[in-house]
Every structure is written in C-alpha cells, then in structure tokens.
Amino acid sequence: MSLAGRSIVITGAAAGIGAATARLAAKQGMRVTLADLDLDGGAAAVAAIERDGGMAQFVATDIAEEAAVAALVATAVDRFGPLHAAFNNAAIPSHSHTAAPADFADMPTVAMHRSLAVNVMGTFFCMRHEINAMLATGGGAIVNTASNVGVLAIPQAVDYIASKHAVIGLTKSAALDYAKRNIRVNAVLPGVTKSRMMEESFAKNPELIEWANSVQPNGRIADAEEIGQAALWLLSDAASFVTGISMHVDGGYSIV
Numbered sequence: 011m012s013l014a015g016r017s018i019v020i021t022g023a024a025a026g027i028g029a030a031t032a033r034l035a036a037k038q039g040m041r042v043t044l045a046d047l048d049l050d051g052g053a054a055a056v057a058a059i060e061r062d063g064g065m066a067q068f069v070a071t072d073i074a075e076e077a078a079v080a081a082l083v084a085t086a087v088d089r090f091g092p093l094h095a096a097f098n099n100a101a102i103p104s105h106s107h108t109a110a111p112a113d114f115a116d117m118p119t120v121a122m123h124r125s126l127a128v129n130v131m132g133t134f135f136c137m138r139h140e141i142n143a144m145l146a147t148g149g150g151a152i153v154n155t156a157s158n159v160g161v162l163a164i165p166q167a168v169d170y171i172a173s174k175h176a177v178i179g180l181t182k183s184a185a186l187d188y189a190k191r192n193i194r195v196n197a198v199l200p201g202v203t204k205s206r207m208m209e210e211s212f213a214k215n216p217e218l219i220e221w222a223n224s225v226q227p228n229g230r231i232a233d234a235e236e237i238g239q240a241a242l243w244l245l246s247d248a249a250s251f252v253t254g255i256s257m258h259v260d261g262g263y264s265i266v
C-alpha cells in the first residue's frame with residue numbers, strides 16, 4: 011500500500027493544496043517534483059521538504075505551455091526515475107483576469123480563454139505527458155483537482171465553473187481509455203479550503219467569508235492537508251479498484 015520510494019509530479023505546488031500535498035507525499039517517502047509559476051514559493055516549498063528530510067525538486071512551469079509541461083515530466087523522470095503518480099492541481103480562480111465578478115453574458119472573452127487555457131488545456135497537457143511517461147514504465151495513477159463547482163454552480167463564475175466541469179470530463183475520458191493499461195485517473199472535488207486562492211477571493215469579495223463559513227454542513231473551511239490526504243489515498247494502491255471517480259472532499263457541501 012505504501013507510496014514510499016515512488017515518484018510524483020504535483021502542479022500548483024508552491025502554495026495551498028499543492029504545497030500541502032507535496033509535504034504529505036514527501037513525509038510518506040515519495041520523491042516529489044513540484045511545479046508552479048511561482049518561483050519563490052516553489053523554492054520555499056522544496057526547502058521546507060528538504061529540511062524535514064524529504065526528497066524534492068522544483069521545476070518552474072506554466073502548465074498552459076505544452077513544451078514546459080513536457081520538460082517538467084522529462085525532468086521528473088530524469089531525476090527520480092519512472093513516474094508513478096501525478097497530482098494535477100494548478101488552476102486559476104474565476105475572473106482572475108477581470109476587475110470584478112461578472113454575470114454569464116458579461117464575462118470577458120479574455121477571462122474565458124485564460125481559464126480554459128490554464129485549467130483545462132493545462133490539465134490536458136499534464137495528463138498527456140504523464141500518461142505517456144507512465145505507459146512507458148508499466149502504469150501509474152493520476153488525480154486531478156476539480157472542485158465542487160465541477161458538478162455544481164455558484165453565481166458569476168462561468169469561466170471557472172466551465173473549466174472545472176471540463177476537468178471532470180478529462181478525468182473520466184482518460185480513466186476509460188487507460189483502464190486496461192494500468193493507469194487509474196480520478197478527481198478530487200474540494201469544498202472551500204484554506205489557500206492563497208481563497209484568501210485572494212475573500213479580499214476581493216468580503217461577503218464570501220460568511221458564505222464560506224456557513225456553506226459546508228460541518229461548519230468550517232477545509233485545511234489544505236485534508237484535500238491532500240484524499241488525493242494521496244486515490245494515488246495509493248489502497249485505491250487500486252478506483253478509477254474515473256469524482257471524490258467530494260467538502261464537509262458535506264455537495265449534499266445540501
């Protein structure tokens with residue numbers, strides 16, 4: 011069941027859920043390749059893992075650029091050997107390219123394009139190169155970070171919501187295509203979770219804080235580690251018969 015000694019690529023690993031998962035993976039003895047746009051955050055995340063005795067490297071990567079993703083996977087394989095696991099977690103929030111939240115018809119085209127370029131095409135590029143690396147060495151497991159809004163909606167966020175629905179489509183499609191070739195592909199759907207993305211959303215829209223504290227039936231926001239634990243379980247052999255699922259990790263948000 012152990013993940014010890016296995017190699018994993020984690021995107022969006024400089025902060026939030028990705029950084030927390032990288033720390034947990036390294037504590038379990040995984041060899042961790044962290045990818046992110048944020049060079050300082052990535053270097054700090056690797057330094058923290060190494061201080062704890064873990065093995066990690068950081069590769070500056072824009073997941074929206076396929077050549078960068080190809081180089082990321084090649085660097086992971088070069089340093090840590092066969093790729094066993096991947097956590098495709100990097101994403102941008104809604105209206106990151108607009109001044110304010112916007113109703114559906116007012117969402118700027120540039121925001122739609124950017125959210126789809128990073129959250130959908132970026133995840134697709136990661137999966138393509140990870141799958142090819144895994145096929146070459148006998149298989150592996152992939153987890154993509156979608157969101158509760160991969161199956162639900164919230165107001166004024168069509169760019170993000172459409173992108174997260176698509177991540178679930180990518181997950182199911184790859185799970186089916188590689189089911190007989192020893193690659194499992196699943197998605198985690200976090201509820202509201204403490205992270206830089208959420209802090210930025212709260213700063214832009216303070217009314218969201220009250221909503222966030224009330225929306226999850228268990229009455230609190232998740233810690234990033236709670237999402238990471240679920241992702242690592244899906245990546246482990248304990249989940250050997252689990253593929254194509256969308257696992258809500260949301261304190262019950264999806265049942266109300």
Ligand SMILES: NC(=O)c1ccc[n+]([C@@H]2O[C@H](COP(=O)([O-])OP(=O)(O)OC[C@H]3O[C@@H](n4cnc5c(N)ncnc54)[C@H](O)[C@@H]3O)[C@@H](O)[C@H]2O)c1
Nearest residue numbers: 022025026027046047072073100101157202203205206207
């Ligand atoms: N925090 C929440 O409440 C919540 C809820 C549901 C889903 N999610 C999802 O969880 C994942 C992690 O988000 P988080 O909450 O930890 O946010 P975060 O902002 O703390 O982390 C996201 C990381 O992704 C990186 N990133 C953004 N664009 C990138 C790109 N093009 N290439 C490489 N890296 C890039 C950022 O630099 C950042 O370090 C995202 O997919 C997000 O959509 C978060």
